[in-house]
Amino acid sequence: MEIEQKSHEDILHASNSNTVMESLRTPKMKRLIMLSLNILLLLIGGTGSPLILRVYFLHGGDRKWFSGFLQTAGFPFLLFPMLFSFLRRRRTSSGGLFLLTPPLFLYCAILGLITGIDDYLYSYGLSFLPVSTASLLISMQLGFTAIFAFFIVKQKFNSFTVNAVVLLTFGAVVLGVHANGDRPDGESKAKYYLGFVLTLAAAVIYAIVLPLVELLYKHAKQEVTYALVIEMQFVIGLFATVVCAIGMVVNKDFQAISREGKHYGLGEVEYYLVVFFTTIIAQFCLVGLVGTIKYSSALLSGVILAVCIPITEVLAVFFFHEKFDGEKGVALALSLWGTSSYFYGEYKEHKKSKVIAKESQLLPLSFVSNTDCNVDAGVAPCGSVDVSRVEGVRVSELWCGEIGPRVRPRD
Template structure:
């Protein structure tokens, strides 16, 4: 006799994790972006150092990883002692895991460097709005890699986000930088724009590949696997960026840069330290959302920060909020709400299917009891 087991509805623990990860993404991204702009505005010049602090916060999760690993080991031993069924799928080989970690680590290093260049040459509000194209690129890559369905709401969301970022190409020269040379300022603005769009594409690809790796290679739905993915890819990416810092010769100028920092040496160190911590929190939240929901949902949550970062940028860095930026922000928020509505429809449909399967399960159980 084949027993039909209906899918279980998402528990309060799942919702708590999703809310916690979402807060990590929003808070980490907003604080880190603003601190990154502060570093450049007050005298910081090293793109390699600005990239390194995006990655250097991963050791903060090592204590949590140790606790999770100890708990996982105890549960594993208990499972063998109590005669529980072993895992149905074989664990991945170390070669496959290392290939995944190295590949994603290289992509992370390149992506973070492009973001550093974009933040250097763009106002932080413009930078944040352009980054919304992550969602469009992620949806495109998820369509090919993770069988993401394109519903009318998702298509509408992607079109709005694309138009939102495309509008920023027509920003005036005055908002593109502080250089005295107008043509050079415009050139730097376009370099920053191109690098930010490329970084957004890379980040969308990274999230899709991470989700694909969990499904095809890692095959372990555990928080320990999430932490391992974050730690190893960050370690590899940090090593690559450190090598770039020394090969480029930027490290020889850091001592002078710290002394010349407008807010003082202590503030220089604290700015870099808190930027690293904020990005570490963001990464933990992003990978957690990929694990519990999807890469597209993880990316969409980061777009909620769109109305947060530009507003704070206008307050603290006096970024201009002209008509183009306001329209771009409205379209970006509209695009996110459209995607969120589609996620609501998906959850509602899942509940209906769960109810139908549960009803079928109960009827089958009654029929089997009657035949016995």
């Protein structure tokens, strides 16, 4: 009799564990797929954007506000996924035309204004620097992102993350100390260092923007879906483009576009192709950034941008025949070392979370179902959810039901 009872309890326990795992598997897989997609977009945009923007400057392009304008002018392309999302919502509910609330719209508008200024600084700096130097300077953005993420969104660090930040920062310092040696032919020393300072300033400003986007997600007071993320990026891109458009009006860039195209080194048709693809590739980068932050963190988006640097370095040497001296080699090695350190630390954290998840499976389903947790207002109570604390350890991402909202324990 005891054997039958024990067998029945084992079967019930196995069924409970399977129910918990089935409820978690689908949202986790969807999350992983969306994160991978956005990382891919970020890799394409982060690698291709500085290359094609450099093509613009190398063959006769000289409009800084216009080149900054191109980095966000592709935002109208987001109307297609926004329209698809709206039509999908109309079939399932009576939702409005937009998901953005007025406070979110205002917050995104402010981020857009900051992004527009940052685009101008980056374009101005890149016009005086080789792609490889500019890219390695941007790698310093990771260090600043880590610092600002610590203060703005309370980002937690381990020894591997700190090591990555230090190595990437030191690599940029090594590059700056010996920067004069790769100054392009015919360019003054003053302009080269001006480009150096402006590119570094652009990295610092955008390092502030990334944690601010993550902070926006945390305090949105509504479910942050990917459709909402796209709308946010649309507003950010709109206002960033308006900032650069105002600069173009003041600088009379609109009148100069046709003249610049006629005298472009590669030809007039090629000029407009460079302009078009600059907007597309830059939009890949921006959408990938906000998406990566949504499904992970601002710090990971900074790391992915750092991963783009070795690819950009190699392609710049191949396409533009830029120098690759010893200082750049040291900076690149430090960049790769720092990036590897970060991902190894993430791998260790992932293994620890898997052990915690396995331990949580040993708990009875009744305990899991009755876990004291907070759920967003208007959402049904928790069903089969993962346990948020096992022996005092917090699990970072929890889900309610199969497609429910994120759940956090009540402290």
